[in-house]
Amino acid sequence: MSPATPSAAPLLEARGLVRTHHGEGGPVHAVRGVDLTVRRGEFVAVTGPSGAGKSTLLHLLGGLQRPDDGTVLLDGESTDDYTEARWAVERRRSIGIVFQFFNLVSNLTVADNVELPALLAGSSTRHARAERERLLTELGLAAKARSMPGELSGGEQQRVALARALVNHPRLLLADEPAGSLDSRGTREVMRLLSRFHRRGQTIVLVTHDARLASAADRVISFFDGRITDDVTLGDDGPAAGGGAARTAGPGRVVELRD
Numbered sequence: 564m565s566p567a568t569p570s571a572a573p574l575l576e577a578r579g580l581v582r583t584h585h586g587e588g589g590p591v592h593a594v595r596g597v598d599l600t601v602r603r604g605e606f607v608a609v610t611g612p613s614g615a616g617k618s619t620l621l622h623l624l625g626g627l628q629r630p631d632d633g634t635v636l637l638d639g640e641s642t643d644d645y646t647e648a649r650w651a652v653e654r655r656r657s658i659g660i661v662f663q664f665f666n667l668v669s670n671l672t673v674a675d676n677v678e679l680p681a682l683l684a685g686s687s688t689r690h691a692r693a694e695r696e697r698l699l700t701e702l703g704l705a706a707k708a709r710s711m712p713g714e715l716s717g718g719e720q721q722r723v724a725l726a727r728a729l730v731n732h733p734r735l736l737l738a739d740e741p742a743g744s745l746d747s748r749g750t751r752e753v754m755r756l757l758s759r760f761h762r763r764g765q766t767i768v769l770v771t772h773d774a775r776l777a778s779a780a781d782r783v784i785s786f787f788d789g790r791i792t793d794d795v796t797l798g799d800d801g802p803a804a805g806g807g808a809a810r811t812a813g814p815g816r817v818v819e820l821r822d
């Protein structure tokens with residue numbers, strides 16, 4: 564199957580995003596004015612050194628943190644007036660998130676971890692179970708449905724987290740260093756799965772400090788000191804939409820991550 568062709572309509576837009584953290588050591592200007600447009604079907608990687616502000620940016624895009632200035636638009640709609648509750652609904656229904664440390668509910672089985680967001684979003688028990696079975700089978704975890712998260716390897720836990728993030732068919736998947744705590748095998752597996760879901764049309768924004776992982780995406784944004792410093796569409800002659808100087812690059816893709 565060939566990669567999904569992004570449509571013209573932006574799924575996600577950031578305009579002039581600014582976020583300063585106020586810690587004990589004084590203000591940290593984590594995001595200093597970011598303009599970014601992500602089209603439906605794109606797989607965008609945001610890469611840069613530790614402390615560049617990548618996680619903060621991802622948190623702003625998913626409503627986990629609020630910007631000091633600027634706007635996030637989802638499907639063209641401003642989120643400026645979104646309450647925490649509204650963002651929570653958005654994350655339950657249309658924005659899936661995977662984190663470096665999985666964030667599974669440790670006292671729920673694998674099956675329940677995956678079903679829970681579906682039930683919270685209003686799915687029937689039957690539908691939630693069917694979706695859970697489909698995803699766990701696809702991710703090679705059907706035999707682990709009754710296990711507790713702590714009984715699984717890191718790679719398996721991250722696959723459960725991926726199933727949980729995808730169970731409601733979100734428009735957007737945000738991934739924050741999803742392979743950051745995995746060994747090389749687990750890393751390859753997670754990246755292969757991200758590529759697979761992307762080929763089926765899943766829009767993904769991946770944050771990683773690892774440039775090799777970033778090259779599994781079809782667009783790579785370099786982030787440094789709170790700003791976009793480069794925006795490259797890989798293996799495509801068209802410019803990337805919005806934010807930073809777009810250019811194209813053919814070679815250097817990490818093809819072995821694809822299945």
Ligand SMILES: Nc1ncnc2c1ncn2[C@@H]1O[C@H](COP(=O)(O)OP(=O)(O)OP(=O)(O)O)[C@@H](O)[C@H]1O
Binds near residue numbers: 586587612617618
């Ligand atoms: N809640 C917070 N309070 C204070 N400072 C913070 C907070 N969160 C992040 N920072 C600081 O903001 C800067 C950007 O952090 P962020 O986690 O966004 O960067 P990153 O590029 O994702 O880094 P890493 O790759 O190490 O996760 C860092 O200097 C970090 O210490």
